[in-house]
Amino acid sequence: MSSSPPPAETAQDEFDEALQTITGGGSGSRVDGDRLLPLLRAALGSGRGADLPSVLHRLLETAVDLLGADYGALHISGDFVAGSTSVSTDLPPDDLDAVEGALRSARLHDRLVDESVPIRIDDLLTEPAPRAGAASRLHVLGVPVRVGGTTVGSLCLARSAPAPFSASDGQLLRALGTAAAAALDHARLRAEADRHQEWAEAAVGTAAALLSGEAEKPYSILAARVRVLAAADLVWIVRSHGGSRPLEVVAAVGLDHRLTEGMELPRDWQLTQLVLGAGQPQLIASGDLGGGRERGQVAVGPLMIVPLLEENRAVGAVIVGRDSGGAPFSPFDLSRLAEFTEHATVALQLVDARADQQRALLLKERARIARDLHDTVIQQLFAAGLELRSIAAPLPPGPVVDRLNHSIALIDAGMAQIRSGVLALSPDAASDSVRSRILEIVRELSGQFIRPPQLTFDGPLDLVARGGLAEDVVAVVRESLTNVVRHAAATEAAVAITVRDGWLGIVVQDNGVGLQHAYQRSGLSNLAERAAAHGGSFAIDSSTGRTLATWSVPYDAAGRE
Amino acid sequence: MAPATRVFLVDDHEMVRRGIANFLEAAEGLEVVGEAGTIAEAQSLIDAATPDVVLLDVRLPDGTGIDLCRELRANAPGLPCIILTAFNDDEAILAAVLAGAAGYIRKDVAGSSLIDGIRAVAAGGSLLDAGFARRAADRLRDSRNGDPRLAGLSVRERQVLTLIADGLTNRQIAAELSIAENTVKNYVSNVLAKLDLASRTQAAILQRQPMEH
Numbered sequence: 001m002s003s004s005p006p007p008a009e010t011a012q013d014e015f016d017e018a019l020q021t022i023t024g025g026g027s028g029s030r031v032d033g034d035r036l037l038p039l040l041r042a043a044l045g046s047g048r049g050a051d052l053p054s055v056l057h058r059l060l061e062t063a064v065d066l067l068g069a070d071y072g073a074l075h076i077s078g079d080f081v082a083g084s085t086s087v088s089t090d091l092p093p094d095d096l097d098a099v100e101g102a103l104r105s106a107r108l109h110d111r112l113v114d115e116s117v118p119i120r121i122d123d124l125l126t127e128p129a130p131r132a133g134a135a136s137r138l139h140v141l142g143v144p145v146r147v148g149g150t151t152v153g154s155l156c157l158a159r160s161a162p163a164p165f166s167a168s169d170g171q172l173l174r175a176l177g178t179a180a181a182a183a184l185d186h187a188r189l190r191a192e193a194d195r196h197q198e199w200a201e202a203a204v205g206t207a208a209a210l211l212s213g214e215a216e217k218p219y220s221i222l223a224a225r226v227r228v229l230a231a232a233d234l235v236w237i238v239r240s241h242g243g244s245r246p247l248e249v250v251a252a253v254g255l256d257h258r259l260t261e262g263m264e265l266p267r268d269w270q271l272t273q274l275v276l277g278a279g280q281p282q283l284i285a286s287g288d289l290g291g292g293r294e295r296g297q298v299a300v301g302p303l304m305i306v307p308l309l310e311e312n313r314a315v316g317a318v319i320v321g322r323d324s325g326g327a328p329f330s331p332f333d334l335s336r337l338a339e340f341t342e343h344a345t346v347a348l349q350l351v352d353a354r355a356d357q358q359r360a361l362l363l364k365e366r367a368r369i370a371r372d373l374h375d376t377v378i379q380q381l382f383a384a385g386l387e388l389r390s391i392a393a394p395l396p397p398g399p400v401v402d403r404l405n406h407s408i409a410l411i412d413a414g415m416a417q418i419r420s421g422v423l424a425l426s427p428d429a430a431s432d433s434v435r436s437r438i439l440e441i442v443r444e445l446s447g448q449f450i451r452p453p454q455l456t457f458d459g460p461l462d463l464v465a466r467g468g469l470a471e472d473v474v475a476v477v478r479e480s481l482t483n484v485v486r487h488a489a490a491t492e493a494a495v496a497i498t499v500r501d502g503w504l505g506i507v508v509q510d511n512g513v514g515l516q517h518a519y520q521r522s523g524l525s526n527l528a529e530r531a532a533a534h535g536g537s538f539a540i541d542s543s544t545g546r547t548l549a550t551w552s553v554p555y556d557a558a559g560r561e
Numbered sequence: 562m563a564p565a566t567r568v569f570l571v572d573d574h575e576m577v578r579r580g581i582a583n584f585l586e587a588a589e590g591l592e593v594v595g596e597a598g599t600i601a602e603a604q605s606l607i608d609a610a611t612p613d614v615v616l617l618d619v620r621l622p623d624g625t626g627i628d629l630c631r632e633l634r635a636n637a638p639g640l641p642c643i644i645l646t647a648f649n650d651d652e653a654i655l656a657a658v659l660a661g662a663a664g665y666i667r668k669d670v671a672g673s674s675l676i677d678g679i680r681a682v683a684a685g686g687s688l689l690d691a692g693f694a695r696r697a698a699d700r701l702r703d704s705r706n707g708d709p710r711l712a713g714l715s716v717r718e719r720q721v722l723t724l725i726a727d728g729l730t731n732r733q734i735a736a737e738l739s740i741a742e743n744t745v746k747n748y749v750s751n752v753l754a755k756l757d758l759a760s761r762t763q764a765a766i767l768q769r770q771p772m773e774h
Contacts, residue, residue, distance in 0.1 A: 374647060375574075378647045379576065379577050379668075380576060382577060382580065382669075383576040383577050383580035384580070385670030386584040386670060387580055387583065389584055389671075390580075390583045390587045393587050394587065405671070409671055412669045412671045415668070415669055415670075416669070419647065419649060423649070433651075457650070458650070459650050460653075461650075462651040463650075463651055463654060463696045463700070464693075464696065499650070556692065558691070559691065559699070560695075
């Protein structure tokens with residue numbers, strides 16, 4: 001496929017029509033060959049080659065020349081292509097001021113754009129009054145410049161020659177106006193084609209980057225690219241992780257701190273509703289898209305919202321915005337973004353699939369390790385431990401038996417660790433069991449310590465910790481370890497949970513500096529309250545160089561729940 | 562001197578059986594009268610060995626120690642069984658209740674009261690903490706607040722499970738529900754499969770199919 005844009009059909013047709021009129025097809029006076037030739041040249045030159053401003057300038061020069069004018073002006077209004085104004089004249093500066101002043105006070109450009117019909121004014125008075133000897137009356141001719149049914153500018157000529165502009169002058173100028181429109185249309189299409197190309201190349205580049213396997217944060221890569229391509233101020237990508245779970249911000253780029261990666265899109269924001277309802281790409285004018293307490297803080301400029309689709313289901317959205325007062329996005333921008341997003345989604349799905357595959361492999365590997373630990377390591381340790389006990393049994397008390405007993409204790413500790421390890425490695429551990437939740441907490445916080453906190457369970461924790469007690473047990477483990485991380489400057493910690501003889505105990509030990517400040521102690525009152533609510537107690541002791549936090553509550557030993 | 566307590570071991574790890582056997586033989590008044598690594602082996606050897614106590618692992622290559630225990634108890638209600646497990650206490654208690662065992666002994670060394678446990682059980686005692694056993698049985702009976710895995714049980718399976726929680730043997734359940742004992746066995750196996758007991762914590766371990774690499 002050629003990358004050059006299609007010809008500006010509409011404008012070209014209009015031009016042919018105008019030419020037809022001039023050369024005799026219409027009812028107006030004929031145009032002679034001398035005038036027709038430069039017109040054709042100007043028109044033909046307009047469609048190709050040179051950049052837009054010089055094409056427009058040449059058209060204007062041609063018009064001034066052909067129609068014997070003293071002054072010409074071509075105004076293209078602001079947001080259509082890069083607004084361009086051309087002036088062509090050989091008038092002395094004072095006269096130029098006088099002519100421009102006259103045209104301005106006649107509001108010629110505005111009228112042409114508003115009314116969109118040619119305007120001819122004979123004998124317009126110039127003001128301020130021209131210098132002596134200069135013309136004080138002007139003949140003015142103007143035509144609208146129309147692209148695709150919209151008036152985007154005006155082409156005006158003025159002259160002081162005695163004769164006013166003729167009907168055939170009017171037709172000629174209309175033809176030139178049409179040529180200018182063709183040039184504009186062409187330039188617009190070419191600009192769109194260039195940007196189309198940019199987006200398409202970026203889509204390929206982004207897909208390649210995502211698939212390279214080095215992309216640690218694929219959504220952030222995507223968001224950064226989109227921000228540049230769309231000339232946007234911010235890009236947010238949100239995803240739901242299924243069901244009724246809230247939308248999570250998976251990428252946020254741009255100078256904006258209202259949404260950051262990892263946060264949830266507040267449910268009561270209007271933006272959330274827009275995203276959830278986004279079956280189709282949408283263009284949103286600026287406005288306040290927040291809600292609830294945040295109202296007034298989420299005023300944004302123009303927005304584009306394009307759904308992220310997976311198997312035809314919207315699972316999130318790409319939200320692209322400009323600051324308040326920024327230029328609005330066009331339908332062209334929106335469809336480029338939609339295409340780009342679609343391409344990227346395919347790449348992302350491949351990335352996800354690959355990650356899933358790696359995760360599955362990892363789980364299998366973990367499962368294998370867990371099985372090995374259980375099937376061989378624990379059993380071997382158990383057998384070895386029994387062997388040691390058999391050896392120790394007939395011996396009289398003494399240093400040998402002490403050493404054997406010490407070894408046995410070590411083996412037991414090792415087995416307890418392995419049991420916890422096996423539990424942590426098992427892929428389908430019911431995530432709602434208290435045990436699994438505690439393992440998860442320890443795993444989460446393990447990076448904060450030199451080695452993962454030691455975790456031991458003794459007794460049927462899940463049988464005893466039910467309902468509110470379960471929540472409290474989980475919370476106490478989390479708060480205790482978090483306190484250790486925040487305040488104790490500890491490098492090691494151990495958690496032991498015991499369920500026995502009517503008491504559920506959680507003992508958290510660390511090698512840190514203990515609690516130094518009163519405000520740190522205030523964090524502990526929460527733990528004490530949780531214990532008191534179950535008729536239990538909480539104590540903390542830093543006197544031995546280690547800190548020992550003991551939380552214990554009674555349970556009904558007879559088994560009545 | 563009183564006759565020694567006769568112990569039968571069922572565990573698929575040979576070295577564990579060796580370790581336990583050596584350990585028990587060294588103790589006063591205990592004698593290991595037979596060993597098996599599978600359910601099939603156990604079934605063919607136990608009767609002839611006439612044990613006083615059976616020590617069995619939950620996980621066996623050809624089934625679960627829970628099934629085996631229930632079957633032994635149906636045939637010989639007076640024969641006490643002890644579940645030997647490396648699982649955690651929650652699962653071990655549930656397993657013991659389901660099996661109708663006299664208790665469980667965790668596979669730790671120092672704390673393992675293997676010898677005391679066997680002696681106590683042989684004398685007609687129980688190793689199960691009554692409070693924990695009650696909680697576990699309640700959990701099994703309670704269809705609403707119980708284990709979510711039990712939601713998938715049929716009406717018949719639920720009846721069987723309730724009777725298991727009440728401590729009935731397969732034979733007693735068969736009489737209670739007026740169905741054949743073999744049918745009860747099938748229901749029990751179904752319930753155990755659905756409960757997938759060890760999988761909550763040990764899914765990885767219980768995968769029987771060979772792992773792909």
